[in-house]
Amino acid sequence: MTAWQATPALARAVVLAAVGVLGAVTLGEPVVIVLVSPFLVVTLMSVLQRPRAAARVDHRLDHVSLHEGQGTVSRLHMTGADEVETVTRVAQRVPYVAMRPTGGALVALAGDDHDLNLSPRRWGRRQLGSENVALTSRWAGFRLGVVTLGGQEMYVLPARAPYDSRAEAPAPVGLVGAHRSRRNGSGTEFSGIRPFASGDRLRRIQWRTSLRTGALHVVTTRAEEDSAVLVVLDALVDLGRSDGIDGEASSLDLGIRAASALAEHHVRRGDRVGLRVLGAHDVRLAPAAGQRHLRRLQGLLARTHIERGHLPGGFALGVSGGTVVYVLSPMLDDGVVTAVATASRRGLPVVVVDTLPPDLRMAVVEGTDVALADLAWRMRRLDREDLLRHLAATGCPVVPWRGPGTLDEVLHRLARRAQLPSVRVR
Known part of the structure; x- marks a missing residue:
């Protein structure tokens, strides 16, 4: 109307x-x-005072892409509404989107604030519900509407989880970065003192040692390189209940938020970060650096959806030497466990981040014996714990996600292990 x-x-x-x-x-x-x-x-x-001109209404979002927990405003734009006195706006509520006013309905004078405040509470593509808008003239004599406005769309990126790590990369293989290399070069980390050789810079001369020995000596330093990082996300199953950023988190919630935090941390340090989402379509993003690449990576995470199934027996992670691999998975698929164990035996620095919620209880289908289902789930968890112990025995650490400092100790151990001679299985 x-x-x-x-x-x-x-x-x-x-x-x-x-x-x-x-x-x-x-x-x-x-x-x-x-x-x-x-x-x-x-x-x-x-x-x-009957309105003479036809009024038009439309709504727009201030931001169509934002992170979990952030807020935006859905503004109502009106044209030809000089004779409008009252605006009535009712928005359909949708899951994982908080509104203010809470019910999504407001009545305001034409000159007052008649905008809706929205805050998405979970990552993903959010299709907002339709809205009904009615305009009333002075003295409530005439009404335009109800006008139905279609739902708007927004992309919600994973929350910026507080994560930071001071650990160095186990095997940096790049050109320039913030990680200490195993080879000498033009860095800032002290490595040693050696006799002067042709081509050494004069500013590297160590005069105290040179005067004591009677021959020129120079200071050597470690090179600083960037590292290649691959984040592998298991999207084969989503276990647990998801209540948004303020409530309980499912296994996929934990995985996506951890993947976003790890990627942001390494991009901030100048590393090249790649992404692989395990599922029916096997989404891949080649390693790269920079904020633009991080935005693209987070957009792929926001578009992740559950693709139930199992990985084939010969599945491999497909990474080259020197790449740090983070596998974020509840580790319930045999194909994922086998691929991780194979990569670890090859000598690759692989870290498994366990995303299974600690207090998870499986939902029971109606008509199923609850005691029997609970027994089956406990047996499955015991089998999973046994697999994780065998995986840790191969040198692949398994840690639960705890936010800041989760991987510091693990990465320190991998960096020390990378400096030792080892035999790799091809």
Whole structure:
């Protein structure tokens, strides 16, 4: 409805005023006109101030892409609404999107604030519900609407989880970065003192040692390189309940938020970060650096959806030497466990981040024996713990995600192990 229509209030005022005037004339009682005079005034003022121009309404979001927990505003834009007095707006509620006003309904004067404040509480593509908007003229005589506005779409990126690590990369293989290399070069980390050789820079001369020995000596330093990082996310299953950023987190929630935090941390340190989402489509993003690449990576995480199934027996992570691999998975798929064990035996620095919620209880299908289902789940967890122990025995650490400092000790151990001679299985 895009044209102004008389409201039921105006119709009642017209009927009562007409009946009163007719009754006063018929019965000869002028006092009746006095009784219906308020309705006469309302009818007269509504007709005199009837809107002439057709109004148009539309709504827009201030931001169509933002992180979990952040807020935006859905603004209502009106044209030709000079004669509008009241705006009524009702928005359909959708899961994982908080609104203010809470119910998504507001009534305000045309000159007041009639915008909706929105805050997505979970990552992913969020399709907002449709809205009904009605405009009312002065004296509530005429109304435009209800006008139905289609739902808007927003992309919600994973929350910026507080994560930081001071651990160095186990095997940096790049050109320039913040990680200490195993080879000497033009860095800032002290390595040793050696005799002067042709090509050494004069500013590297160590004068105290040179004067003591009678021969020129120079200071050597470790090179600083960047590292290649691959984040592998298991999207084969989502276990547990998801209540958004303020409540319980499912296994996929933990995995996606941890993947985003790890990627942001390594990009901030200048590393090249790649992404692989395990599922039916096997989404891959080649390693690269920079904030633009991080934004693209987080966008892929936001578009992740559950793809139930199992990985084939010959599945491999497909990474080269020197790449640090983070596998974020509940480790319930045999294909994932086998691929991780194979990569670890090859000598690759692989870290498994366990995303299975600690207090998870499986939902029981109606008609199933609860005790039997609980026994089956406990047996499955015991089998999983046994697999993780065998995986840790191969040199692949398994740690639960705990936010800042989760991987410091693990990466320190991998960096020390990388400096030792080892035999790799090809």
